[in-house]
Amino acid sequence: MEFLTTFVNGLSLGGIYAMIALGYTMVYGIAKMLNFAHGDIIMVGGYTVHTVLPFLAILLSGVYNPTVAIISSIIAIIAAMVFCMMLGIVVEKVAYKPLRGASPLAVLITAIGVSYLLQSLAQMIFGSAPKHVNIKALDFGILKIGGLAIGYNTIITLVCSILVMIALSLFVKFSKTGRAMVAVSEDKGAAQLMGINVNRIIMITFAIGSALAALASVFFLLKAPTMTPTFGSLPGIKAFTAAVIGGIGSIPGAMIGGILLGVIECFAQAVPAISPYTDAIEFSILIILLLVKPSGLLGKMRREKV
Amino acid sequence: MSERLLEVTDLEVYYGVIKALKGISFHVDRGEIVSLIGANGAGKTTTLHTITGLIRPKHGTILYKGADIGHIPAHKIVSMGMVHVPEGRRVFQNLTVYENLLMGAYSQKNKAEIAANLENVFKQFPRLEERRRQLAGTLSGGEQQMLAMGRALLANPELIVLDEPSMGLSPLLVSEIFEIIKSFREAGKTVLLVEQNAKKAMSISDRVYVLETGSITADGAASELINDERIKKAYLGE
Numbered sequence: 278m279e280f281l282t283t284f285v286n287g288l289s290l291g292g293i294y295a296m297i298a299l300g301y302t303m304v305y306g307i308a309k310m311l312n313f314a315h316g317d318i319i320m321v322g323g324y325t326v327h328t329v330l331p332f333l334a335i336l337l338s339g340v341y342n343p344t345v346a347i348i349s350s351i352i353a354i355i356a357a358m359v360f361c362m363m364l365g366i367v368v369e370k371v372a373y374k375p376l377r378g379a380s381p382l383a384v385l386i387t388a389i390g391v392s393y394l395l396q397s398l399a400q401m402i403f404g405s406a407p408k409h410v411n412i413k414a415l416d417f418g419i420l421k422i423g424g425l426a427i428g429y430n431t432i433i434t435l436v437c438s439i440l441v442m443i444a445l446s447l448f449v450k451f452s453k454t455g456r457a458m459v460a461v462s463e464d465k466g467a468a469q470l471m472g473i474n475v476n477r478i479i480m481i482t483f484a485i486g487s488a489l490a491a492l493a494s495v496f497f498l499l500k501a502p503t504m505t506p507t508f509g510s511l512p513g514i515k516a517f518t519a520a521v522i523g524g525i526g527s528i529p530g531a532m533i534g535g536i537l538l539g540v541i542e543c544f545a546q547a548v549p550a551i552s553p554y555t556d557a558i559e560f561s562i563l564i565i566l567l568l569v570k571p572s573g574l575l576g577k578m579r580r581e582k583v
Numbered sequence: 584m585s586e587r588l589l590e591v592t593d594l595e596v597y598y599g600v601i602k603a604l605k606g607i608s609f610h611v612d613r614g615e616i617v618s619l620i621g622a623n624g625a626g627k628t629t630t631l632h633t634i635t636g637l638i639r640p641k642h643g644t645i646l647y648k649g650a651d652i653g654h655i656p657a658h659k660i661v662s663m664g665m666v667h668v669p670e671g672r673r674v675f676q677n678l679t680v681y682e683n684l685l686m687g688a689y690s691q692k693n694k695a696e697i698a699a700n701l702e703n704v705f706k707q708f709p710r711l712e713e714r715r716r717q718l719a720g721t722l723s724g725g726e727q728q729m730l731a732m733g734r735a736l737l738a739n740p741e742l743i744v745l746d747e748p749s750m751g752l753s754p755l756l757v758s759e760i761f762e763i764i765k766s767f768r769e770a771g772k773t774v775l776l777v778e779q780n781a782k783k784a785m786s787i788s789d790r791v792y793v794l795e796t797g798s799i800t801a802d803g804a805a806s807e808l809i810n811d812e813r814i815k816k817a818y819l820g821e
Contacts, residue, residue, distance in 0.1 A: 453689070460675050460686050466637055467673035472661035472690030472738065 291539020292438025297516030298531035300486025306462035306526035314391035316513015322491030325357035346414035365487025524576025594643035621794035664741035676720030687734030
């Protein structure tokens with residue numbers, strides 16, 4: 278029973294990692310850059326919820342009841358997604374777009390710079406002390422079936438992340454913009470010759486990735502309601518690891534890598550003897566996998582074009 | 584005199600400090616097949632990339648249907664009716680044949696027209712219809728070339744720019760590709776063709792320009808140049 282509980286928790290955590298990993302992998306596939314500021318978008322999403330929730334509570338104080346509380350939580354989540362989406366677009370336009378065609382190292386160091394900039398801004402605005410961001414209205418307690426005890430939050434997280442992954446897969450496969458994303462990731466020049474505005478596709482990719490990061494922050498807050506300016510760093514690196522394990526650039530790869538990492542993390546934490554080494558175990562798996570299969574689980578070996 | 588579709592004047596292109604095109608001028612009239620021939624590195628592909636907006640000229644003008652397109656981005660040129668089939672076909676390997684064709688119609692808004700164009704392409708290239716659900720990466724070289732050309736037709740082009748369409752294909756397929764190019768003209772399209780296979784290119788062209796290390800060194804009616812002793816010696820292997 279405990280095994281099953283751990284497994285479900287792992288799937289749920291993996292779903293969150295997958296959502297973040299999708300942002301890394303899509304941006305890498307389409308803009309050919311590692312957006313190391315992606316993790317910090319998670320943090321911005323968390324602080325947006327932290328800012329919007331009390332504001333809504335004051336606004337709706339006259340009519341406050343459990344249903345209104347749930348609705349205002351959902352509004353706060355949507356606000357976080359929209360704000361992060363806009364932030365993603367602005368960061369891309371201001372910091373990355375001028376470097377199109379520059380050396381990958383210049384872009385990389387810029388991304389790291391953006392990451393520290395966002396963390397510093399958050400520290401200036403919210404201070405470095407942890408902030409309690411409790412989305413109480415969405416805490417529905419614990420589901421007990423037989424000996425199985427799983428938080429409703431875990432199930433909501435899992436279901437939402439699966440829905441997000443299905444929606445994204447359908448979008449990429451069947452929408453005109455989604456197909457254009459595949460085309461741009463494969464051959465930017467040929468895509469332009471089809472009439473695709475590559476800059477617009479890159480912008481959409483950043484918008485989608487950032488919205489998913491904001492959603493991920495909400496699910497993290499449901500697990501542990503604390504927010505700090507460096508909140509996004511570790512989940513960001515973990516999700517990046519997941520994207521690399523799955524094969525960076527591959528959308529199904531990011532999903533599989535994320536879920537795999539989440540399950541491994543939860544099982545490692547469940548065994549007292551090895552739980553202190555959870556992070557080390559996860560990164561070791563990355564190293565071993567890259568030794569065996571350098572392109573990741575679903576990644577394709579890049580054909581070098583002359 | 585027929586309508587001037589494309590007029591290039593004094594085009595200069597640099598790669599860093601290297602001058603790739605040294606002020607070339609040429610034109611394409613509506614309904615023509617015009618070939619650019621020349622050795623490797625003469626600047627043929629650079630010329631095509633510049634007129635379809637992938638590279639920016641340092642100097643010179645590119646007039647398409649009378650409008651200066653020298654600073655219009657590549658993705659906007661497609662909807663003006665000029666479409667470029669690049670060297671090496673560059674079909675999208677991870678998309679199916681059908682999806683590749685739809686990418687060709689990316690700039691088109693009229694759904695009925697897209698459907699009609701798709702039907703025409705399938706009529707002209709039955710192999711593509713048979714393989715419509717297959718990933719483009721699994722097609723043979725000849726099929727990929729046909730897909731690249733079919734994809735271009737879906738953009739409803741007036742001027743089709745072809746870069747080395749016969750490269751790497753068997754002699755039988757090469758003849759087939761040149762028949763297809765001729766059929767473009769019969770369908771009322773205009774063609775600007777770059778080819779290594781100068782003999783074949785000249786046999787279907789109305790006019791020819793010879794490009795040598797970034798300059799045009801000869802031009803004229805294909806029927807005349809094909810008998811020019813110098814051209815024969817340098818490009819036709821006779």
